[in-house]
Amino acid sequence: MTQAADRFDLLVVGGGINGAGIARDAAGRGLRVALIEQGDFGGATSSASTKLIHGGLRYLEHYEFRLVAEALAEREVLLRLAPHIAWPLRFVMPHVAGLRPAWMIRAGLWLYDHLGGRSSLPGSQAVRLTADGFGAGLDPRIRKGFAYSDAWVDDARLVILNLRSAQAHGATLHARTRFVSAQRDGSGWRAVVENAASGERGELRARVLVNAAGPWVKPVLDATGGGQVPAKVQLVKGSHIVVPRAYRGEHAYILQNHDKRIVFMIPYERDFTLIGTTDVAVASLAEARVIDVDETRYLLDAVNRYLVRPLAER
Ligand SMILES: Cc1cc2nc3c(=O)[nH]c(=O)nc-3n(C[C@H](O)[C@H](O)[C@H](O)COP(=O)(O)OP(=O)(O)OC[C@H]3O[C@@H](n4cnc5c(N)ncnc54)[C@H](O)[C@@H]3O)c2cc1C
Structure with missing residues (x-):
């Protein structure tokens, strides 16, 4: 896959719910979006959750009022948008x-x-x-x-629905495509990506790189030369x-x-x-x-x- 000639506005690394949601939102705003997922879409954390759309009652004990208020409002949006997978x-x-x-x-x-x-x-x-x-x-x-x-909510289907919507708004999606590394390229990024089945490598260029790699956030950060960022992940x-x-x-x-x-x-x-x-x-x-x-x-x-x-x- 060599698409170096095309330059996307956004390259999203990770096809879990965060990557899918970001891709959908950005594509819906008219941005040119590519998303790569090393495995199957939604195949990691986002299909192994407790499957609740909740405001997070227990966060009130930590005085996270704003977080809870926002999550409760989003719960309402989701129930309205996707009543066939959330109830x-x-x-x-x-x-x-x-x-x-x-x-x-x-x-x-x-x-x-x-x-x-x-x-x-x-x-x-x-x-x-x-x-x-x-x-x-x-x-x-x-x-x-x-x-x-x-x-x-059916968490895995929520990922797929977000991705389908992103695609309908013009996003380019690649499953089984691993982000290998990225380097600064003028005002943007040049990323090396790899087909997980064939090992074939290609390049994608984007103005902005989004690290939505969930538990892999640190290795992806490190592969962008971000090793200097003092980020600790537990x-x-x-x-x-x-x-x-x-x-x-x-x-x-x-x-x-x-x-x-x-x-x-x-x-x-x-x-x-x-x-x-x-x-x-x-x-x-x-x-x-x-x-x-x-x-x-x-x-x-x-x-x-x-x-x-x-x-x-x-
Ligand atoms: C046990 C548990 C229960 C939970 N229950 C709930 C709940 O009930 N309700 C709720 O709202 N939230 C819940 N959560 C939180 C929620 O599941 C997570 O916040 C969410 O799934 C994280 O999504 P993500 O997209 O960031 O990560 P992920 O779903 O893990 O997606 C990251 C993706 O990045 C991909 N990736 C990584 N490295 C690369 C690479 N180099 N190249 C390409 N792709 C790459 C991975 O393959 C993966 O698919 C729960 C979390 C856990 C752990």
């Missing part, structure tokens, strides 16, 4: 004495209901947990909780487990854990429940690829504190 999901947070006090949860949920402006989703409420309702599958000794709304692994359906009902659970983290239990593919996540600092990408035994135990312990029939490790 409302009711979350239930069981209340357990000794963890976050009820007044704090109420205050947080009130903010969550109001921060993002007008919402199409039902507001939060205090709920009684019953075996055939919002407490399905839970230990019957846990009687009270809170319910609020967020949304679920890789963090977040894992899920998928188990046979752990409870009846269409709602999700947001469970407070003793380490102050929260763990989600979410209905998944009709017959399953998705449980996650962990949050473990790792030294390499290879380490992040697989869940380890301690993470599995952590997730099982977190949900077993709540479930009437504890899940066993096999």
Whole structure:
């Protein structure tokens, strides 16, 4: 692939949700955009998320009001734009004495209901947990909780829809094409790219280079001569487990854990429940690829504190 004669306005490295969203936005503004992805579009972090479109209730504890307000407003946009891949999901947070006090949860949920402006989703409420309702599958000794709304999305399809829209606005997309390096070229960049199957190399020129390489952000930065930039990246692994359906009902659970983290239990593919996540600092990408035994135990312990029939490790 040699397209050195063409000069793009933007060369986006990485076809995850960030690269796809940037490409769509830029192409929609009339810019000439090329995007390269070393593997399959959306094949990395962006298809392995918890698949929630949320304002991030837990960020309120860190006073990230603006972030939450913006995310809630975007949630509304997405529900309107892509109702075939994103839909409302009711979350239930069981209340357990000794963890976050009820007044704090109420205050947080009130903010969550109001921060993002007008919402199409039902507001939060205090709920009684019953075996055939919002407490399905839970230990019957846990009687009270809170319910609020967020949304679920098919994360991989969200990437593809953004890319299709970018393409419809004129963007050039290359899957299985690896960014090798780039050098300054006058006021822009000259990038060397490689076909992952054939090894054939080519060049792409662009005015601006966008590093949307997710967990690979540092190697891509280094390959632009950016090694001098004092950037440190701490890789963090977040894992899920998928188990046979752990409870009846269409709602999700947001469970407070003793380490102050929260763990989600979410209905998944009709017959399953998705449980996650962990949050473990790792030294390499290879380490992040697989869940380890301690993470599995952590997730099982977190949900077993709540479930009437504890899940066993096999
Ligand atoms: C466990 C977990 C759960 C999450 N849950 C949620 C959630 O519920 N809701 C939410 O909104 N967010 C969630 N997130 C966050 C969200 O998933 C990420 O912020 C998002 O997917 C990051 O997208 P990205 O495009 O930056 O990275 P990625 O999806 O990783 O994309 C980067 C791409 O760059 C490509 N690339 C790298 N190097 C090169 C190269 N040299 N040449 C070409 N291509 C290259 C990679 O192949 C990859 O496809 C979660 C994250 C994790 C880890």
